[in-house]
Amino acid sequence: MEKYFEILNDYMARGYSYFSVDVISVKSYTFMITPIKYFFESDVAYYPLKVSNLYVESTYVKLYIITHERLREEDLEALGFHVTFEEKVPVVKLSFERDILELFRGYEEVYLLVAEYKGKPNFKNDLELTPAFSFRWLLPYVVFIAPIALGLLASRAIIAGERDEN
Numbered sequence: 001m002e003k004y005f006e007i008l009n010d011y012m013a014r015g016y017s018y019f020s021v022d023v024i025s026v027k028s029y030t031f032m033i034t035p036i037k038y039f040f041e042s043d044v045a046y047y048p049l050k051v052s053n054l055y056v057e058s059t060y061v062k063l064y065i066i067t068h069e070r071l072r073e074e075d076l077e078a079l080g081f082h083v084t085f086e087e088k089v090p091v092v093k094l095s096f097e098r099d100i101l102e103l104f105r106g107y108e109e110v111y112l113l114v115a116e117y118k119g120k121p122n123f124k125n126d127l128e129l130t131p132a133f134s135f136r137w138l139l140p141y142v143v144f145i146a147p148i149a150l151g152l153l154a155s156r157a158i159i160a161g162e163r164d165e166n
Contacts, residue, residue, distance in 0.1 A: 007051055039103065044130050045071060049079065049123035061117040066100060068107050069131035076115045079127060085114040 045065050073083045089112045094100050104110050
């Protein structure tokens with residue numbers, strides 16, 4: 001019980017005033033637990049990971065994060081998550097979930113990111129993601145442009161070398 005209070009005290013020290021506790025019975029044959037949806041206004045995509053440290057055994061966390069701005073995959077990977085999907089999707093594709101559709105009213109497209117964590121929980125921090133620029137987003141352009149730029153530079157060097165010989 002001491003670990004529970006230690007984690008709750010940490011949340012309170014960081015300014016969290018509200019808690020929701022979901023008590024579940026996990027059996028060895030359980031494959032999926034019905035997800036819980038919480039809606040709240042926040043500047044960050046948030047998921048409480050530190051509380052998962054209370055589980056001694058291996059854990060599996062699958063997050064579906066829907067935002068109107070792109071998040072950095074590196075921030076998830078730093079916590080041990082593996083990003084399995086990240087794409088801009090039309091909001092109408094989310095029409096199966098009325099609450100989510102209502103949340104993004106006025107947007108034509110949103111970012112859907114799916115990330116998974118498998119293993120023994122040893123989280124130092126909770127997941128708190130803010131939209132930020134990632135150099136990874138430029139990588140496809142660099143891979144495309146680099147050979148062209150190198151070709152142009154090589155051509156220029158060859159032409160300059162020929163001029164020097166004359």
